[in-house]
Amino acid sequence: MTAQKRSGQNASLGAHYAIHLPAPDDFAFWRERARGLIQCDVPPDRVSWIEPGGTGDLFAEGPSRGDKRLPPPPADAPPVRASQRFLTVARSAALHSDPARFGLLYRLLWRLQRNLRIMEDKADPEVRRIEELAKSVRRDAHKMHAFVRFREVTEEDGTPHFVAWFEPDHHIVRAEAAFFMRRFANMRWSILTPRGSVHWDAETMREGPPARREDAPGGDPVEVLWRSYYASTFNPARLKVGAMLSEMPKKYWKNLPEADLIPQLIAGAQAREAVMVRAGAREERVRPTTLAEVAKGAANCRDCPIADCGTRAVTGEGPEGARLMIIGEQPGDQEDMAGRMFVGPAGQLLDQHLTRAGIDRSAAYVTNAVKHFKFTWKGKHRLHQSPGAKEIDTCRWWLEAERAIVQPRIVLALGASAARGMLGRTVSVSKARGTPIMLDDGAELWVTVHPSYLLRLDGEAQAQQAALFAADLEAVRERLAELAG
Amino acid sequence: MAQQTLRQKLEILADAAKYDASCASSGTAKKNSLGGKGVGSTEGMGICHAYAPDGRCISLLKILLTNHCIFDCHYCINRKSSNVPRARFTPQEVVDLTLNFYRRNYIEGLFLSSGIVRSANHTMEQLVEVARILREEHDFRGYIHLKTIPEADAEVIHQAGLYADRVSINVELPTRAGLTRLAPDKDESQIEGAMGRTKARIIQAKDERKRFRHAPRFAPAGQSTQMIVGADGSNDTAIIGKASRLYGSFGLRRVYYSAFSPIPDASAVLPLKRPPLLREHRLYQSDWLMRFYGFAPGEVADVTEANGNLPLDIDPKLAWALKFRASFPVDVNRAAKEQLLRVPGLGTTAVARIIAARRHRTLRLDDVARLTASIAKVRPFICALDWRPTLLTDRADLRRLLAPKSEQLELF
Numbered sequence: 001m002t003a004q005k006r007s008g009q010n011a012s013l014g015a016h017y018a019i020h021l022p023a024p025d026d027f028a029f030w031r032e033r034a035r036g037l038i039q040c041d042v043p044p045d046r047v048s049w050i051e052p053g054g055t056g057d058l059f060a061e062g063p064s065r066g067d068k069r070l071p072p073p074p075a076d077a078p079p080v081r082a083s084q085r086f087l088t089v090a091r092s093a094a095l096h097s098d099p100a101r102f103g104l105l106y107r108l109l110w111r112l113q114r115n116l117r118i119m120e121d122k123a124d125p126e127v128r129r130i131e132e133l134a135k136s137v138r139r140d141a142h143k144m145h146a147f148v149r150f151r152e153v154t155e156e157d158g159t160p161h162f163v164a165w166f167e168p169d170h171h172i173v174r175a176e177a178a179f180f181m182r183r184f185a186n187m188r189w190s191i192l193t194p195r196g197s198v199h200w201d202a203e204t205m206r207e208g209p210p211a212r213r214e215d216a217p218g219g220d221p222v223e224v225l226w227r228s229y230y231a232s233t234f235n236p237a238r239l240k241v242g243a244m245l246s247e248m249p250k251k252y253w254k255n256l257p258e259a260d261l262i263p264q265l266i267a268g269a270q271a272r273e274a275v276m277v278r279a280g281a282r283e284e285r286v287r288p289t290t291l292a293e294v295a296k297g298a299a300n301c302r303d304c305p306i307a308d309c310g311t312r313a314v315t316g317e318g319p320e321g322a323r324l325m326i327i328g329e330q331p332g333d334q335e336d337m338a339g340r341m342f343v344g345p346a347g348q349l350l351d352q353h354l355t356r357a358g359i360d361r362s363a364a365y366v367t368n369a370v371k372h373f374k375f376t377w378k379g380k381h382r383l384h385q386s387p388g389a390k391e392i393d394t395c396r397w398w399l400e401a402e403r404a405i406v407q408p409r410i411v412l413a414l415g416a417s418a419a420r421g422m423l424g425r426t427v428s429v430s431k432a433r434g435t436p437i438m439l440d441d442g443a444e445l446w447v448t449v450h451p452s453y454l455l456r457l458d459g460e461a462q463a464q465q466a467a468l469f470a471a472d473l474e475a476v477r478e479r480l481a482e483l484a485g
Numbered sequence: 486m487a488q489q490t491l492r493q494k495l496e497i498l499a500d501a502a503k504y505d506a507s508c509a510s511s512g513t514a515k516k517n518s519l520g521g522k523g524v525g526s527t528e529g530m531g532i533c534h535a536y537a538p539d540g541r542c543i544s545l546l547k548i549l550l551t552n553h554c555i556f557d558c559h560y561c562i563n564r565k566s567s568n569v570p571r572a573r574f575t576p577q578e579v580v581d582l583t584l585n586f587y588r589r590n591y592i593e594g595l596f597l598s599s600g601i602v603r604s605a606n607h608t609m610e611q612l613v614e615v616a617r618i619l620r621e622e623h624d625f626r627g628y629i630h631l632k633t634i635p636e637a638d639a640e641v642i643h644q645a646g647l648y649a650d651r652v653s654i655n656v657e658l659p660t661r662a663g664l665t666r667l668a669p670d671k672d673e674s675q676i677e678g679a680m681g682r683t684k685a686r687i688i689q690a691k692d693e694r695k696r697f698r699h700a701p702r703f704a705p706a707g708q709s710t711q712m713i714v715g716a717d718g719s720n721d722t723a724i725i726g727k728a729s730r731l732y733g734s735f736g737l738r739r740v741y742y743s744a745f746s747p748i749p750d751a752s753a754v755l756p757l758k759r760p761p762l763l764r765e766h767r768l769y770q771s772d773w774l775m776r777f778y779g780f781a782p783g784e785v786a787d788v789t790e791a792n793g794n795l796p797l798d799i800d801p802k803l804a805w806a807l808k809f810r811a812s813f814p815v816d817v818n819r820a821a822k823e824q825l826l827r828v829p830g831l832g833t834t835a836v837a838r839i840i841a842a843r844r845h846r847t848l849r850l851d852d853v854a855r856l857t858a859s860i861a862k863v864r865p866f867i868c869a870l871d872w873r874p875t876l877l878t879d880r881a882d883l884r885r886l887l888a889p890k891s892e893q894l895e896l897f
Contacts, residue, residue: 117845121842121844122838122855122856123838123842123846123848123853123855123856125855142532145532146532146533146534146535147534147535149591150588152588152589162588179526179528182518182519182526183525184518184524185520185521185524186518186521186522186523186524187588223589224492225492225582225586226586226589228492229499229546230535230537230543231496232495232496232497232499232500232503233499233502233503233537233547234503234538234539235503236539238539238540238762239539239540240538240540241540242540243540243541244536244537244539244540247533247542248536256535262538265538269538388566389557389566390566390568393559424666425670
């Protein structure tokens with residue numbers, strides 16, 4: 001074979017070459033030497049590659065072998081060829097910390113001369129190995145882009161200087177300096193690592209010797225904000241420690257200012273979620289199916305602060321299966337004492353209007369949007385306080401259960417709170433009154449004012465509003481008759 | 486109330502923003518700070534600068550300008566009727582935070598959203614103002630993602646797209662009924678109208694860039710959206726259908742799925758059990774199947790269980806393979822790329838490797854094992870030179886053999 005013949009001519013048979021690399025990441029040097037070796041037809045097992053400080057191959061140790069000079073390549077030697085893919089992969093793989101990498105690269109380059117497409121054969125163990133090396137270098141570079149954390153110091157001339165300490169796994173510092181230059185082109189920065197350091201002063205890049213952690217600044221005031229952000233953006237309801245660890249392994253933690261928060265965040269997460277779930281606790285609850293269950297449940301309900309005022313729950317009254325359901329706001333002082341619906345002044349006014357409109361209250365199911373009385377003490381008197389949106393929404397659990405049991409055809413909501421209790425959103429009574437709103441089960445919601453509103457007015461305004469109220473009740477009675485007919 | 490410190494505001498407004506799943510900083514135009522005055526670069530690949538214990542990456546400073554809101558959406562922690570503490574940043578404070586974090590290499594950029602204050606337009610103008618200061622006054626060339634408010638004027642939204650790399654509008658819930666019930670102030674047609682306009686602008690700007698080198702870019706990283714999973718009764722079939730419609734009609738880069746998670750001070754309208762996080766994961770897997778593996782939405786829907794949801798114990802691709810066993814085994818030495826992509830356990834990378842390698846050799850099972858992550862999962866569905874799964878593919882208990890052994894434990 002011609003290759004073997006040439007090897008006999010150019011490189012002395014059995015000679016062993018040791019190549020000393022000037023720097024562990026000097027791909028250009030390797031490339032030039034490898035080109036010469038291939039042209040002289042030196043097979044891979046006759047070459048060892050030695051990094052600075054490294055011993056390289058066992059067989060190359062003797063000075064007699066190691067210093068053998070490479071003969072000049074013959075004039076008729078064919079050009080050395082390599083695929084684009086090989087070059088790309090080799091450039092990355094050369095930065096790996098594996099001492100065997102240059103030997104592997106040379107073996108592949110040697111094989112490439114016989115089969116230019118060898119890099120496509122991903123099932124080949126050597127191709128696979130070089131791809132693995134390149135991949136772990138790329139990953140290391142990516143993690144460097146991500147996990148370098150600068151700390152600001154002020155130089156003597158008053159300019160800010162951003163300094164970072166980073167510990168890469170591979171010889172990537174010089175290669176990756178360009179990334180930081182493109183990103184922070186107008187900033188003065190330094191990255192210190194145990195494998196060497198790089199400095200950028202907004203104009204030129206300078207390389208420096210390996211550094212120690214103590215050479216980098218110990219802190220930065222902005223880190224307090226960053227740590228707060230890190231802790232706040234974490235959602236304790238979805239703990240996935242494994243996913244975090246696979247992307248941010250513990251070996252990086254010591255140089256990340258936020259990492260020492262992780263153990264306490266994990267420890268606190270389950271407790272925080274439990275609190276949230278308990279606060280919104282009804283997710284595990286079964287919806288009551290009888291009015292007695294509603295009454296019992298509401299009496300024991302402590303989902304909102306109103307229930308802790310020492311009052312009793314006043315639940316609805318009226319026949320199950322009533323065609324009309326009337327919803328007020330919440331029990332007042334007298335209702336709370338009596339434990340019954342609409343017995344106070346507003347209730348009496350409602351009764352008068354219902355009678356006048358021809359609606360039989362005893363045939364309707366009457367209840368409140370909120371089951372407990374909310375008040376503040378004013379001297380000896382308990383002064384009514386409107387329930388908040390949150391409290392109404394909390395109490396919807398019971399109201400919806402009542403509606404599901406009674407299944408009325410028409411729901412009459414007295415006032416905005418009652419309407420919110422049905423709809424889950426706030427509507428304007430003046431806009432919503434007069435036309436029914438369809439509920440999801442086909443029932444109609446009619447909205448009007450609360451009778452207590454009429455009590456607070458006087459004179460002409462009262463007469464006017466009373467007439468509107470009466471008209472609303474009249475419309476409901478007509479609609480009831482229509483539905484019945 | 487005492488004046489809030491910057492740190493307190495940051496805590497409140499980062500907490501308020503964290504339920505938005507999107508954190509991508511990838512896929513935008515390449516730019517760097519050489520020759521400029523400021524900092525920043527985007528080089529195509531997104532970078533995750535930290536990971537929180539919830540497994541989510543932290544790539545952007547994700548905050549709200551304010552969590553005051555005049556809307557009352559029940560699934561949202563910032564709704565009007567919620568009792569959370571409120572705070573508000575000035576645009577300048579957000580700018581300073583972003584730059585301070587960016588210079589220390591904590592973040593890739595800013596993801597800014599906001600509660601609605603005063604009006605949709607006013608809020609949107611404030612968001613755009615932050616982006617304007619960053620881009621124009623500080624020559625910031627990092628990544629900016631702006632949440633746009635569909636109710637705002639088209640002109641303001643257009644401004645947002647000129648400054649931002651990515652804009653997004655959340656569709657929130659997969660069905661119109663769900664949106665009406667849980668987000669009474671939002672309107673599906675308004676949301677989709679705004680998405681349609683944004684799509685038109687993106688296409689127009691791309692076209693202009695082809696003709697004129699200095700035509701302004703408009704949201705070079707495209708638009709995305711988010712759907713909340715498990716807040717209404719919608720099943721996975723509905724969600725997948727909605728997602729594929731959104732990809733089709735609006736050219737979205739991503740649809741994010743966010744499993745509804747218990748929020749402090751939750752609204753009582755949500756009578757819910759927390760959906761398992763795995764459900765979100767399965768939806769993402771089905772999303773990938775549609776985008777990269779040539780599955781039609783109908784094919785993904787084929788594997789849903791009786792309740793319309795994807796199986797939780799096995800991934801949708803395996804479920805599809807188990808259901809349509811007639812399509813297997815696939816011969817790794819002969820099959821077309823589309824067929825190989827259907828094999829459970831073979832990803833796009835492994836398929837590309839197989840296709841490249843089989844030009845050089847007839848693949849044996851050992852060769853395939855070197856090209857994939859796990860041969861055990863692949864084995865029942867392929868033929869190789871020395872391998873033919875004669876009985877395995879037809880075994881009735883194949884699902885049990887292949888399903889992962891351990892179960893996700895629920896918190897209690």
